Amino acid sequence: MDLVIKNARLPGAGTLVDIGVTAGIIQKIAAPESLQAPRVIHAKGGLVSPPFVDPHVHLDAALTAGNPRYNESGTLLEGIRIWGERKQRLDYHDIKSRAYRAVSWMVAQGVLFIRTHADVSEPSLTTVQALTDLRDELRGMVDIQVVAFPQDGIYTHDDGERLMEEAIELGVDVLGCIPHNELTREDGVASVEYVMGLASETGMLVDIHCDETDDDQSRFVETVAAQTIKRGLQGQVTASHATAMHSYNNAYAAKLIGLLARAGVGVITNPFDNSILQARGDSYPKRRGITRVDELLAAGVTVGIGHDSIMDPWYPLGRGSMLQAASLLLHLAQLSGHEQIFDVFRMITDNSAKILNIKEQYGIEEGKPATFIVLNADNEHEAIRLTPECLYVVRDGRVLAQTEPALSTVQLTAGKQLVDFSAPAPSGAGPEAAAEPDTSGE
Incomplete structure (x- = not known):
């Protein structure tokens, strides 16, 4: 492999994968941490979608x-x-x-x-x-x-x-x-x-x-x-x-x-x-x-x-x-x-x-061109809700565009709080399931 996308979440999938690319072609889609390459894109659990x-x-x-x-x-x-x-x-x-x-x-x-x-x-x-x-x-x-x-x-x-x-x-x-x-x-x-x-x-x-x-x-x-x-x-x-x-x-x-x-x-x-x-x-x-x-x-x-x-x-x-x-x-x-x-x-x-x-050339599958995007969102639902940044745009294994995500901090009653607009999981529905905000000041 000459490029690996680490910890990617594909459309419709619940589990994370690594995507291995050689000469602009997707060679392998495998379990996380199973593929190595000199170039790495860290998806960090974000949605990796066809363009x-x-x-x-x-x-x-x-x-x-x-x-x-x-x-x-x-x-x-x-x-x-x-x-x-x-x-x-x-x-x-x-x-x-x-x-x-x-x-x-x-x-x-x-x-x-x-x-x-x-x-x-x-x-x-x-x-x-x-x-x-x-x-x-x-x-x-x-x-x-x-x-x-x-x-x-x-x-x-x-x-x-x-x-x-x-x-x-x-x-x-x-x-x-x-x-x-x-x-x-x-x-x-x-x-x-x-x-x-x-x-x-x-x-x-x-x-x-x-x-x-x-x-x-x-x-x-x-x-x-x-x-x-x-x-x-x-x-x-x-x-x-x-x-x-x-x-x-x-x-x-x-x-x-x-x-x-x-x-x-x-x-x-x-x-x-x-x-x-x-x-x-x-x-x-x-x-x-x-x-x-x-x-x-x-x-x-x-x-x-x-x-x-x-x-x-x-x-x-x-x-x-x-x-x-x-x-x-x-x-x-x-x-x-x-x-x-x-x-x-x-x-x-x-x-x-x-x-x-x-359709013959489109999609994230082994044997197809390594043409995809990495979104600053966990899944398709969140992508439409947030309309987030496209962190990487890749065509045939080449990065055509890269965007730094926006970073927001809010200071309310007790120091600064990082806001990323992520939604709580739907399970554990009661208010006690929501995490308390970080009010440590950093």
Whole structure:
């Protein structure tokens, strides 16, 4: 072994292990203190997880909030209008440098697999060139999939199909469309059929911005599922957002969810943007703006969580933290059951890895790449509760990022007390089971 991670706690596991690495590959997972190597990472009982996956982010627009102006209404449509103004002066180096900075934020927080959308509605395809070049430069450190995403729609202008095909020639990885933003329902259906046809011809993956609206009559997800089945594209297709599903009647929603499960279509929910942008026209009560995550999971649909925006015209906040996104979804989708919290963690790891079709290389198993993160938390539940520091980010045995944990001390009645926010064990429930604080003064 040339590297050992000592006293690691793997997802879903109660006992600690050591992880031995040779030449960037996990060679052995064994009992603590059984492996030796010249380099050691001390996990100290912390959670060692596969890296976080962000299956839906717009790096071309990242870090542009306020330029040329802020989205004062907070609506999706104003965001699209602002981005339309910004697109008139897109610059290759600006896009690439902003995207690089956003990716560095994400890596520091444990994200090593990213799917980004590149707007192909502007005729120069500058966004595609910048993001595919960044993808290639970071290959071997961060895996980035670039989606050809026609923000304005394919059939709202004359060159939509040509620009999609040019984006394929420039090397995008995934095909997208936005049927609810087309001029008519017929055009929306045609855009889905066109993209699915391209996927059949090329073997590429598909990720469609679908029904990102409060309109209960926006029902393009069923077209996506039907096309997936008819063209035999099961496992290759993702529907992102699907927020109109929260407004469907229950009978139709049940039928649709069964259809998605049959088609093997993954769904990505984006809690930051969805909760901010949706239901802006509601008085009270206000809808939450989130798709039916609990029902989708219960039906066996693979659901992932995306960050979506990082300080752009649609969402002015964010720092690329998938744990923050997971925590927000837990609250909005009411997934606070004990086992559901672990499900939410899987939505930013295993589920999103499945959506990106990277499961063969993903995970902490003997024989797989030594690509993992060490979190300052004991388990998945605590990781979502605390949204803690990512102490180490490791790719193929190399440390890409390292963070020192925050240290807090509090002085109340009797000297200084170290506060680490750790929770008492649930067993021994009475107050007498809680340890007295250290008030020694040190």
